[in-house]
Amino acid sequence: MTELLSTHALTAAYSDFQALFGIDFTIAKGEVVALIGANGAGKSTFLKSVMGLIRVKPDMVRFDGAAVGGSAPHKMVQRGVAIVPEGRRLFTGMSVEDNLRVAIDHASGQGVWSLDRVYALFPILAEKRRTPVQSLSGGQQQMVSIGRALLNQPKLILCDEISLGLAPKVVKEIYEALPAITAAGTAIILVEQDVSLAKKASRRLYCMLEGRVTLTGKSDDISRDAIGAAYFGAGHAVA
Amino acid sequence: MQWLDALIQGILLGGLYAQYALGMALMFGVMRIVNITHGDLVILLALVGISLAGRLHIGPFVVLAMLVPLAAALGYALQRGILNRVVSDDPLPSLIATFGLSIAMQNLMLEVWSADTRSLPGFGIEQASFAVGPLFIGVLPVIVLLVATGLTGGLDALLRFTKFGRALRASAADVEAAAMSGINPKAIYASATAIAVGILGFAAVFQSLRSTVAPSDGPAQLIYAFEAVIIGGMGSIWGAFIGSMVLGISQAIGFRIDPGFGVLAGHLVFLIVLAVRPQGILGRS
Amino acid sequence: MTLADTFPAVQVRRQTTSGRIAMVIGLGLLVALVAMPWWAGAGLIRSIVQLCCYIAIAQMWNLLAGYAGLVSVGQQAFMGVAGYMLFVLAQIFGINPFVAVFLSMLAPLVLAIPTYALLHRLDGPYFAIGTWVVAEVCRLVTSNVGFVNAGAGMSLRVMSDYSAQERAIGITILCAILLLITVGGSYWLLRSRYGLALTAMRDNPVAAASQGVNVARLRFLIFVAAAMGTGLAGGIYSMAQLRISPPSAYDPAWANIAIFIVMIGGIGSIEGVLIGALVYFFADRLFGAYGATYLVVLGVMTLLVALYARGGIWGMVCKVMDAPWFPIRRTLLTAGGK
Secondary structure: OOEEEEEEEEEEEEOOEEEEEEEEEEEEOOOEEEEEEOOOOOHHHHHHHHHOOOOOOHHHEEEOOEEOOOOOHHHHHHHOEEEEOOOOOOOOOOEHHHHHHHHHHOOOOOOOOOHHHHHHHOHHHHHOOOOEHHHOOHHHHHHHHHHHHHOOOOOEEEEEOOOOOOOHHHHHHHHHHHHHHHHOOOEEEEEEOOHHHHHHHOOEEEEEEOOEEEEEEEOOOOOHHHHHHHHHOOOOOOO | OHHHHHHHHHHHHHHHHHHHHHHHHHHHHHHOOOOOOHHHHHHHHHHHHHHHHHHHOOOHHHHHHHHHHHHHHHHHHHHHHOHHHHOOOOHHHHHHHHHHHHHHHHHHHHHHHOOOOEOOOOOOOOOOEEEEOOEEEEHHHHHHHHHHHHHHHHHHHHHHHOHHHHHHHHHHHOHHHHHHOOOOHHHHHHHHHHHHHHHHHHHHHHHHHHOOEOHHHHHHHHHHHHHHHHHHOOOOHHHHHHHHHHHHHHHHHHHHHOHHHHHHHHHHHHHHHHHHOOOOOOOOO | OOHHHHOOOEEEEOOOHHHHHHHHHHHHHHHHHHOHHHHOOHHHHHHHHHHHHHHHHHHHHHHHHHHOOOOOOOOHHHHHHHHHHHHHHHHHOOOOHHHHHHHOOHHHHHHHHHHHHHHOOOOHHHHHHHHHHHHHHHHHHHHOOHHHOHHHOEEOHHHHHOOHHHHHHHHHHHHHHHHHHHHHHHHHHHHOHHHHHHHHHHHOHHHHHHOOOOHHHHHHHHHHHHHHHHHHHHHHHHHHHOEEOHHHHOOOHHHHHHHHHHHHHOOOOHHHHHHHHHHHHHHHHHHHHHOHHHHHHHHHHHHHHHHHOOOHHHHHHHHHOOOOOOOOOOEEEEOOOO
C-alpha cells in the first residue's frame, strides 16, 4: 500500500517543555491507524505537529512525498490533511450549514464529499442546518466537526478524541460512520483513550507513553496485556 | 420645527459617523484590535484627497474614486506590515503600537500639511438643497446618509452571505480552528482592515466636503467612532449604524441647546448607555 | 528522626546587593532634592519638579497597565480635577495651599469610583478609549463652569503670600513626598503580600483568581490608588505653574508622556519607569525644539518598542544581568547558602 504520511524522529516542545521525543509513524492511503495512550502521553501534540500547529523541522513530517513539517495549518489543509480537533472547536454564533460551508470554501480541491453526502451520513444535521452550533448537543456538535473536516476533501483525517464527553450510544453512532469515510478512500488517524474502541476501529495501532511510542502493531494481533504494559509503562501493575 | 431640524441634522451627522464606526466595528469584531490610528487615517486620506483635488483640479467624486482604492491598499499594508504582528489575546501591544503610530502620523501630517484647516472644494454641492415641505434639506447630507446605509447593508450582507464573510466570522469566533479549516488568518485580517480603511475613504471625502480638516482632528473622530460602536452594540454591523445615528442626533440636539454643548451631549449619552445598557442597543447580554 | 530533620534549613532572602546600593543612592537623591532651594537655581528647580511629576505619573500608569492590566489614556482627568480642587480650596476658600494639595486628592478619588464602575466591563482597548472620553467630559464640563472661571482658568495668587525661597522649599518637599508615595508606595506594595497577588495577576489573571486572588477588587483598588497618585502629581504641577486652565489641566499629552516613559523604560518594573523618565526628560530638552519631527520620532519609537522590544530598556538590561534596583523577588536560600 502506498505510504501517505510518515513522521521521522518527530520531536516537539511547548516552550521549555518537551512533549515528543522522536516519534516514527506511518499511515498508508485509506488506512485507519489508532493512536492510544493515557492523558499527557503526547497524542494531541502529535496531531498538532502534523497539522502545523506546532513548529517542527520540515523533514520530520512527510506527506504525499513532500517534507511538510512546520507548514502553516491552512497550507496542510490545501495539501489534503484535515483535523477534527479536540473539543470540537466549532465556530460559535454561526449555523451548522455555515460551519460546513467554511470547509467547502477552503477545500483542498474536488472530492467525493458534498453537503448532501454529509447530511446523508449524519441525518440529524440536515434537520438542524440553520441552527446555531452552540445549541446542539455534544454528539451533534461532534458530527458537525467531522462533517467540517470531511468537506475539506482530505486524503487524511486526524480525529482527536472524538468520543470524549459523549454518551456510549452517541459514540457508537459516530463510530458507525467511520467505515463510510474509509470507503471513500480517506485515511484516518484515530486518537482515542478508549482502547477497545480504538482496536476495533483500526487496522494498526500505536501506543504512546510520555512522548514516546511504546508499542505498535496490527490491532487484531496485539494482546490486552501488551497494551496494558505499553499504556501504563512496563513495571506498573495492571489489575 | 427647530427640534425637527435638529433631528434631521443629527440623522445626517449620524450617516457620517456610521462611516467611521463600520470599520472600527469590523476590526474589533474580527481581530479584537482597536486601531488608535482609525481617526488619523480619515484625516490623512482627507488631506491627500484635498491635495489631489488641488493639483489635478478634479471634483469630489473623482477624488472619492481615487481615495477608496488607495485607502484599501493603505489598510492592507497597515495590517500586513504592523498589525499582524500584534494580533493576540493581550490587548496592550496593539494598543501601544497604534498609539505610537497615531502620534507619529499626526505630527508627520503637521509637518507636511501644516496646522492650517482645509476643506475639499465641492463645486456647489455643499450648498445645494431641496425643499421638503417647510424644511430645506441639503443634498450632500442626504448623499452621506444614503452611502452610509448602503455601506452598512453591503457590509452586513458581505458577512452573512459570502465566502469571505464566512471566513471573517469564523476567524472572529476561533482563529485557530479557522486556520485548521483552511482559512489563512493573516490574509483574512489584511482584507478586513483593507475594507475597514476603504470605507474610511468615503468618510474622508464627506468630512472634508461638509467641514474643514486639520492634522490633529484624528482623535476626535476616533472617539466618535468608538462611542457609536458602544452605543449601538459591539459585534453588530447595524448596531454601529444605529449607534452612529443616536450619537449624531444627541450631538445635534445638544448643539441646538447651546453651541458649546454639542460634543458634550454626545459624551453624556454615551456614558448613560454604558451605565444603563452596557451591551449597547443591539448587543446581546 | 523528626519531620523537621528531613527538611533543610532555609531562609528567604528579600534584599540584594544592587538593591542596597540603589536604596542608598535613592535616599541621597531625595536629600539632594529637598536641599535644592539652597543649591539650585529657579530654572533647575522647575525642571526637576517636572521630572518628579513625570516619574510619578508614569509609575501610576505602570501600576495600572503593567500589573492590573488596565490601559488608560485618560489619567489627565485625575490630574485636572485634583489641580482644580487645589486651586478652589486655596484660592477661593483660603486653605493653606500646601495642605490643600493633599486634600485635593479627594477629587480624583471621587471621580475614579464611578469611572471604574462605568468602564470596567469594557474590553481592554475600549476601556482605554473610555478613559479618554471621561477626560474629555471633565475638560468640557470644567470649561463651562463659571465658578472656576470656565475657559479662562484661574491663578494661584495666594502663593504670593510666600517668598520665592519659601515656595521653592515647599514644592521640593512636596515633590519628595510625591516620589515617596508613588514610587516608594509602589515598591512597598509590590514587596507586600499584595505584591505577590499583583504579580500573579499580571502574569495570568485567571490562574491568580483560581488561587484566591480577588482580581476584580484588586484591580479596582489599584485604579483608585493610581488615580489619586496621578492627581497629586497634577496638583503639584499646577501649583508650580501657578496657573490652571482646562486645556492645560486636562492635557492629553500627559497620557502620551506616561505611555512613552513606561514603554521605553520597561513596563512592569519600577527601574523601567525611572530610566524612561530620564530618557524622556533629556530627549525633551535636547530635541523638543524640533517640534513635530521630534514627536514623530517619539511615536515611531513607541511603535517599535511595542512591536519588537516589549520589555523596554530595562527588559533588555535584565536579559544580560540580574541586578534589580528594587528587588521584589523572594529567593529561597538553603543552609548551604545557594
